[in-house]
Amino acid sequence: MVAVLPSGGAKFEQARVGRRKSTPYLLLIPGLAWLTVFFLVPLFSLAQTSLMNARQPGNPDAGFLPGFNVANYSSAMQAYLEQYARSFEYAAMATVLALIIAYPLAYFIAFRSGRFKNFLLVLVVAPFFASFLIRTYAWRTILADDGFVTQFINNLGLLPDHRIIATPIAVVAGLTYNFLPFMTLPLYSSLEKIDVRLIEAAGDLYAKPFTGFRKVTVPLSLPGVVAGTLLTFIPAAGDYINAQLLGGPTDRMIGNVIDSQFIQIRDYPTAAAMSFVLLVTILVVVTVYVRRAGTEELL
Amino acid sequence: MAEQARIEDLHLVHVTKSFGTFTAVDDLSLTVPGGGFFALLGPSGCGKTTTLRMVAGLETPSEGQILLGDRDITTRRPYERSINTVFQSYALFPHLDIFENVAFGLRRQGVKGAEVEQRVNAVLELVELTALARRKPAQLSGGQQQRVAVARALVNRPDVLLLDEPLGALDLKLRRQMQIELKRIQSEVGTTFIHVTHDQEEAMTMADTIAVMNAGLIEQMGAPAEMYDLPRTAFVANFLGQSNLVHGQITGRDGADLLVRVPGGEVRLPANRAADDSGGLIIGVRPEKMRIAYKDEQNVNRVRGEVLDVSFTGVATQYTVETPWDPDRPVTVFELNDEGAPEVKAGDNVELVWEYGFTFGLDGDDDLDAGNELAAEAAEVAEAADAEDE
Numbered sequence: 001m002v003a004v005l006p007s008g009g010a011k012f013e014q015a016r017v018g019r020r021k022s023t024p025y026l027l028l029i030p031g032l033a034w035l036t037v038f039f040l041v042p043l044f045s046l047a048q049t050s051l052m053n054a055r056q057p058g059n060p061d062a063g064f065l066p067g068f069n070v071a072n073y074s075s076a077m078q079a080y081l082e083q084y085a086r087s088f089e090y091a092a093m094a095t096v097l098a099l100i101i102a103y104p105l106a107y108f109i110a111f112r113s114g115r116f117k118n119f120l121l122v123l124v125v126a127p128f129f130a131s132f133l134i135r136t137y138a139w140r141t142i143l144a145d146d147g148f149v150t151q152f153i154n155n156l157g158l159l160p161d162h163r164i165i166a167t168p169i170a171v172v173a174g175l176t177y178n179f180l181p182f183m184t185l186p187l188y189s190s191l192e193k194i195d196v197r198l199i200e201a202a203g204d205l206y207a208k209p210f211t212g213f214r215k216v217t218v219p220l221s222l223p224g225v226v227a228g229t230l231l232t233f234i235p236a237a238g239d240y241i242n243a244q245l246l247g248g249p250t251d252r253m254i255g256n257v258i259d260s261q262f263i264q265i266r267d268y269p270t271a272a273a274m275s276f277v278l279l280v281t282i283l284v285v286v287t288v289y290v291r292r293a294g295t296e297e298l299l
Numbered sequence: 300m301a302e303q304a305r306i307e308d309l310h311l312v313h314v315t316k317s318f319g320t321f322t323a324v325d326d327l328s329l330t331v332p333g334g335g336f337f338a339l340l341g342p343s344g345c346g347k348t349t350t351l352r353m354v355a356g357l358e359t360p361s362e363g364q365i366l367l368g369d370r371d372i373t374t375r376r377p378y379e380r381s382i383n384t385v386f387q388s389y390a391l392f393p394h395l396d397i398f399e400n401v402a403f404g405l406r407r408q409g410v411k412g413a414e415v416e417q418r419v420n421a422v423l424e425l426v427e428l429t430a431l432a433r434r435k436p437a438q439l440s441g442g443q444q445q446r447v448a449v450a451r452a453l454v455n456r457p458d459v460l461l462l463d464e465p466l467g468a469l470d471l472k473l474r475r476q477m478q479i480e481l482k483r484i485q486s487e488v489g490t491t492f493i494h495v496t497h498d499q500e501e502a503m504t505m506a507d508t509i510a511v512m513n514a515g516l517i518e519q520m521g522a523p524a525e526m527y528d529l530p531r532t533a534f535v536a537n538f539l540g541q542s543n544l545v546h547g548q549i550t551g552r553d554g555a556d557l558l559v560r561v562p563g564g565e566v567r568l569p570a571n572r573a574a575d576d577s578g579g580l581i582i583g584v585r586p587e588k589m590r591i592a593y594k595d596e597q598n599v600n601r602v603r604g605e606v607l608d609v610s611f612t613g614v615a616t617q618y619t620v621e622t623p624w625d626p627d628r629p630v631t632v633f634e635l636n637d638e639g640a641p642e643v644k645a646g647d648n649v650e651l652v653w654e655y656g657f658t659f660g661l662d663g664d665d666d667l668d669a670g671n672e673l674a675a676e677a678a679e680v681a682e683a684a685d686a687e688d689e
Contacts, residue, residue, distance in 0.1 A: 200357055201390035203377040205404035205451070215403075219394045 050272035060267040069269065076273040080257045084277070087254040088285075090168070091237035094175035098183040098232050099225065101176070106187035106224070107217075111196075124184050136174055136245045143170050143246065166248035174242035182231035190224025191217070226293050234282055254278055306333035306491055307368030309354065309459055314363035316349050323349040325515035327363070331459075331493055331508075336485050338494045338506035342538070342670075346515040347495045351461050354493065355384045367458055378407070383452035384461040388468070389444045391436040397423070397447055398432040404455040422454040425484060442473045449481070453488060462494040466501065478504050499539050503527070511535050513670070529572060529659050533581060536661065538670035542583045543631060545624040546663065549577050556655060563623025566600045568658035579663025587633040588657040591618065591643055592650040599652040604630065606647045611636075618643065620651060628667070 053067035054060065077084070109120045127135060142149055143164040150164045164170050194217060202212035240255025247253075254274060261271035309331040316324040324346040331337045339347045352358040354365060356377035365373045372380050383404065391400050401419045410418070423429045426446040436444055445465060452460055462481070466474045482505050485492045496502050502509050503523040510520040511534070519526060519535045527540055536542035547559040547566060557573050559566045559580055566582050573580055584600075592601070604622035607629055618632040632651060643649060 195388070195390065197386050197388055197390040198392060200377070201384070201386055201392070202403070204355055204357070204382075204384045205455070206378045206407035207403075208378055211407060216392060 046272045046275060049268050050276050052269045054269070060265055064269060072269045072273045073277065076270045077277065079270075080254065080274060083252050083257050084254050084274075086251070087237050087278075088281070090172050090175060090243075090253060091233050091239075093172045094179065094236045095183075095229050095233045097172065097176040098180050099229060102180060102183040102187055102228065103225075106184050106191050109188055110191035110194075121188070124181050124188075127181065132178065133241065136178065136241050139170070139174050139177065140165060140245055143173070165246060166251070168247070168251050170246040171243050171251050171253075174246045175236045175239060178239075178242065179232040179236055182235070183228040186227035186231065187221065187224040190221045190227075194220045222293065226290060230286060230289075234286070237282060238278060306489065307458060308333045309491065309493070310364075310366040311350070311354075312364045312366065314350070314353065314360045314365065316346075316353060316358060317361045322515055324353070324360075327515070327517060329510060329517060329520070331491060333491050334489050335507040336482065336492045336494065336505055338496060338502035338509045339512055340496055340499055340502040340509050340539070341512035342497055345512045347497075347512050348463060350512070351384075351463055351493065351495045354459065355382055355461055356380050357384075381455070381457050382459045382461060383455050383457040384463060385445075385448045385452050385465045387463045387465065389436075389448040391444055391447055391451070393436055396433050396435055397428065397439070400436065400447060401451045401454050403451065408455070418454055422450045425453070425487065426450045426480075441469055442477060445469065445477060446480070449484065453484070453490070456488075457490060459491045459493060462492060464496055465494070466496075466498075474501070481505060503539070509539075511539060513538075527585075530583070531574065531661070532669070533583075533661055533665035533667055534670035536583050536659070536670070537668070541586055541631060543586060543589070543624075544581050544583045544661070544667045545628075546667070547580050547582045549573075549575070549580055552576070557660065559660070561602075561624060564602055566658060567655045568600075568660055569656060572656075572658065573660030574662045575660065581661040581663055581665055581667065583659045583661055584653050584657055586617075586631040587615075587635075589630070589632045589651050589653045590634055591632065592652045596652055599654055600658060602630070602651050604649060604651060606643055606645050606649055608645055609643060618649075620649065622651070 048066065049064075050072055051068050051070065052064040052072075053069045054062070054064055056062040105124075109117060109124075113120050141147065144150065145163050145165060150159070153159055153164070154162050161167055164173075198216055198220070199212055202216045203209070207215060238255050240253060240259050243251050243253040243256050244259075258271050258274050258278075261267045261274065311327055311329040311331075314324060314327045314329075315322065327346075327350065339350060341347045349358060353360050356372070356375055356379070360373060363373070364371055367380070367382075372382075392403065395403070398419055401422060402415050405415045405418060420429065420432075423432055426449060428443060428446055428450065431439060431443065436447065439447065445468075448465070449460075449462075465481070466477050469477060478501060481492075481494075494502070494505060506523060508520065509523050509526060511518045511526070513534050519531045526535060530536040530539060530542070533542075533544060536544060545561050547561040549557055550560045550565070551558045552570065553567070555569055555571070556567045557570045557576060557580075559568065559582055561582055568582070570576060592599075602622045602624065604620040606618055607621050608619040610617045610619075613636075615633045615635050618634065620630045620632060622630050624630065630651065
């Protein structure tokens with residue numbers, strides 16, 4: 001008995017340790033399965049599509065054959081370089097605008113709102129209660145040519161085209177509005193985490209309020225700035241609703257191109273190639289940006 | 300680094316601070332001697348941290364003035380006064396390394412490169428952290444972070460350095476070590492240190508002058524040994540160490556001594572150690588000043604009683620003795636285990652004696668329990684902090 005018990009105990013211990021080690025992997029399975037079925041497989045299929053050959057060149061309706069036609073990429077880029085560049089231009093403008101609007105807002109909610117904090121946070125996410133599409137349609141009315149916003153700004157002589165709707169201003173305004181909560185919330189959460197003692201300490205160490213803000217608050221809120229700009233920039237670069245509903249024919253973005261290639265023209269290889277270019281470009285931009293921001297250790 | 304010039308005193312003149320209807324600090328007047336180590340001691344919620352924050356400029360007094368030397372600094376912003384704080388949670392900037400944390404105040408004051416380097420290195424040497432200059436605060440232990448916080452404040456050569464419970468988060472052993480360390484640093488730089496704490500032992504170990512604060516008021520101020528020897532209120536008697544207290548009536552005078560009738564006998568004490576010379580008086584004596592009589596002794600106060608409990612603590616033995624003074628308030632006696640104290644066990648009848656000169660007399664209207672519960676609470680808080688660190 002005495003000799004058997006310890007060895008039995010050791011085995012039991014071993015089994016327990018083994019189970020404990022495998023637990024994290026077991027927990028990963030549902031997520032991995034989901035990603036495999038709904039991300040990796042479609043991604044692979046998209047890659048395959050982007051390299052297909054047309055059965056009859058110039059007539060997409062005739063269908064496509066599997067192949068390895070790398071030229072799809074260069075022809076797509078040549079045809080749509082303008083929309084491609086415009087996407088990143090609009091997305092960058094919307095991101096900067098959203099940052100300028102969201103930072104003071106998040107700062108106010110985090111430090112100055114007192115008992116209204118939760119109420120204000122609900123207001124920030126309140127737009128999500130209505131559909132993205134409905135809200136963007138609403139902006140058509142707000143920015144309509146005979147609406148008071150356009151009239152008012154036009155009377156100030158600030159509009160070269162005498163209208164807002166169907167101009168780049170409307171598209172960038174729509175993008176900024178639609179992604180503002182994605183900028184505000186991460187900013188709020190990183191500002192809210194800042195220990196107010198640190199700001200007091202900065203004042204105690206001869207920093208005037210604005211210097212303290214610049215030297216302590218801003219660096220400590222950088223993770224929120226990085227997260228917020230990514231969450232705004234990435235979806236904005238691929239967005240097509242705003243350009244479609246608020247922009248004119250000359251304001252089309254890469255999303256609109258992909259949309260029309262897939263749904264209307266049915267030139268699947270071109271659409272797939274554009275999607276891939278967009279995906280890779282965003283990946284590169286994000287990687288460079290996160291490296292540059294130097295916030296890996298803060299994230 | 301020691302300044303030869305006379306270091307200015309800090310004066311608080313009739314300072315009051317209210318938050319809504321709550322008065323945190325009530326008409327406080329206080330002079331902190333320049334160049335000394337000053338402790339503001341009191342239980343949590345007594346207003347000591349608010350007082351410190353007003354000196355730092357982080358709060359503005361509702362009434363009254365704060366003077367540094369003869370300059371009125373009451374309404375100066377924190378960045379306009381030459382006073383630096385070591386925060387309770389250290390408040391080190393997590394995004395800056397140790398060097399830059401320490402250099403922060405110098406750079407804000409426009410000190411230039413080479414001098415910054417030289418001053419930061421000097422102060423890092425003082426706190427023995429030179430080797431860690433390029434680490435981030437999160438990579439340091441609690442004790443090291445604490446020393447960075449001290450260095451970051453000291454490097455500015457402030458007129459006054461404020462320490463807000465700086466050792467609260469450290470474990471007992473490290474705390475003892477840092478007490479000695481801080482004392483050494485203070486005597487090396489000669490800056491006025493104001494140290495806020497609820498730990499009476501810490502205050503007595505470190506400070507040249509202690510002010511005991513209670514409910515927004517200063518109860519008593521003085522050198523630790525003086526205050527321990529002759530507390531002026533029941534709160535101080537109970538909060539700063541322990542005391543046996545009993546109500547008595549003054550019956551007469553014999554030369555320089557007062558005679559006081561207490562339940563079950565009479566006590567004699569020097570008149571200059573009593574708060575009053577007629578009427579009611581609270582008689583007090585420290586537990587270690589009392590001893591169990593085993594031989595005939597002259598010129599001592601006496602009280603008889605029955606031993607309820609004996610607990611041996613190694614260095615000393617603590618006796619709990621029920622006396623006629625107040626059956627609900629047994630007397631505590633500490634006897635050093637040095638001269639083979641008499642074999643005493645629970646249930647024995649003993650006579651307790653102490654010299655006249657060790658007796659003190661407090662205002663008869665004081666509450667015998669003032670400071671008592673609070674002392675227990677403060678000890679609890681300190682213990683909880685210790686337990687957390689383990």
